[in-house]
Ligand code: HEM
Ligand code: SF4
């Protein structure tokens with residue numbers, strides 16, 4: 183199948199970027215990233231610079247394959263990352279526009295690669311639990327109610343990709359931050375830092391220059407892990423509790 | 428001192444600002460519902476029904492002023508935060524995407540209503556100024572009810588809505604209120620953290636129904652009054 187691509191090319195953080203048209207011959211069994219690999223081989227053979235894009239696991243768990251495909255972060259499928267999107271969802275002759283995440287807090291480094299260090303700093307502000315060093319604790323030493331454990335696990339599936347920010351009209355990082363807070367607030371291990379965690383992570387998210395949440399819910403629709411915005415409701419409850427005590 | 432600065436920090440944080448928009452939003456929605464119910468008395472052909480309701484409110488004296496000032500403050504806080512959220516969004520997200528497409532399963536709770544909150548909000552702010560000058564400080568004639576002095580607010584409303592342009596202006600703005608509340612009623616509950624996974628679909632749907640009912644209720648008033656006098 184022949185595809186007409188329009189790919190965002192930008193040489194560096196402070197350079198002007200633009201969409202550049204390419205044609206690529208793909209087959210329906212390829213993943214979207216494999217199709218991009220084919221494009222890059224083509225470019226290298228022609229002596230041009232390949233398109234820079236992040237990728238690692240190629241199985242939906244690392245959160246690095248970030249592309250906005252035809253205006254939608256991670257492409258048209260629900261609950262999948264770009265690496266899990268296959269070319270069988272496209273038709274011969276389709277035009278596909280590929281752009282990087284757009285948010286001032288995620289500056290473009292080159293082409294489709296953005297700097298997501300802001301997320302790391304939000305995590306460093308409180309998205310962790312303190313544990314004693316020493317030998318590994320016994321499994322199941324801390325009993326946790328089944329439905330709480332399952333809810334916590336659902337929020338823990340966040341892979342930190344940033345699609346929520348990319349989809350949000352305000353470039354808010356609320357879903358990412360809230361999924362970490364919701365996850366840890368549900369578990370006894372998270373109790374020690376429960377109050378300072380939510381206060382500090384919310385403060386950091388604002389410092390990084392992410393926008394406010396307007397409850398559009400664009401994030402939950404784009405999230406490859408289908409994390410619901412109820413996480414954001416939990417974050418707000420946690421924040422009020424922490425601020426009042 | 429310490430605790431005071433902690434409260435200010437909390438209220439001006441990204442979560443605190445949403446809590447404030449949510450709280451002011453809830454209170455304003457309650458006010459709007461009460462206002463509509465009170466105004467339905469305008470439909471009674473006897474002017475005394477509405478005018479004695481107006482007189483009862485005015486008889487509260489100082490208490491009425493306190494409530495009016497509180498309402499003005501609520502709107503001001505709500506508007507200032509709403510505008511600041513918009514200003515911040517312009518800074519946080521400079522460009523959009525050139526590609527267009529849709530996600531399987533929809534684009535979340537986004538709608539024309541959710542994307543235009545700032546526009547419907549600013550129109551509401553301008554409307555509120557006009558509306559208050561027109562009816563609260565308007566040229567209502569004096570009249571007597573049971574031997575006591577009162578204002579003929581009923582008459583003022585009737586003469587205003589004899590003019591087709593005022594009727595159209597109000598109908599237009601009421602439609603925009605419906606838009607504001609279509610997203611607002613869902614949004615305020617989510618802002619206040621009153622949400623469970625199972626509820627959010629139902630609440631989002633209920634917001635559409637309540638927004639629609641309020642808009643239709645409000646816009647029918649000028650239309651009916653105009654048609655009766657035409
Ligand atoms: C009768 C008057 C009004 C009512 C009943 C009302 C109601 C609401 C409600 C319920 C919300 C949702 C709150 C939330 O997201 O937590 C909201 C949001 C909003 N309101 Fe109003 N509002 C009114 C007037 C105004 C005015 C005068 C402005 C002026 C700018 C305004 C601007 C906004 C904006 C921008 C938002 C969205 C905030 C965001 O992006 O999160 N509203 N309104
Ligand atoms: S909440 Fe979802 S979209 Fe946002 S970073 Fe986590 S996995 Fe990605």
Ligand code: FES
Nearest residue numbers: 240244245247265
């Ligand atoms: S490459 Fe790891 S999630 Fe896609």
